[in-house]
Amino acid sequence: MKFFVISDNSDTYMGMRLAGMEGTVVHQxxxxxxxxxxxxEDPDIAxxxxxxxxxSLCxxxxxQYKQQSKTTLIVEIPDRHGSSHLEENLARYIKDAIGVKI
Incomplete structure (x- = not known):
């Protein structure tokens, strides 16, 4: 099973490449x-x-993928320009998945 990084920043992408991960840089x-x-859709990517x-773009x-996928985990990572809204996203995900608001 592999990791795959989708980044909008070439520095973040390069750091992940140095850790042995494949990926791509996109902007739109x-x-x-x-x-x-x-x-x-790649069965090797976990x-x-x-x-x-x-x-935030999509x-x-x-x-939708987070709720439906049984084999692949999507993890949101901060980059050097990002601010953290991870708590809000996690709370929304938990509320929708198990019906408990935290």
Missing amino acids: YDETVAALKTAM VVLMTQKLV QDLVY
């Missing part, structure tokens, strides 16, 4: 959706790492 909505779809900016699609 269409590129992001295509890269995510390709990664989610974890997809996406920068916060890209998750938040509904990412959320």
Whole structure:
């Protein structure tokens, strides 16, 4: 099982490449959706790492994949320009998945 990084920043991408992960750098909505779809369809990819900016570009699609995928985990990672909204996203995910608001 492999990790795959989808980044909007070449520095973040390069750091992940140095850690042995494959991935891609994208900037537009269409590129992001295509890269995510390709990664989610690859049976060898177990974890997809996406920068916060890209998750915000296609938040509904990412959320849909998170709820429906049984084999691939999508993890939102901060980049050097990102701010953290991870708590809000996690609370929303938990509320929708098990019906408990935290």
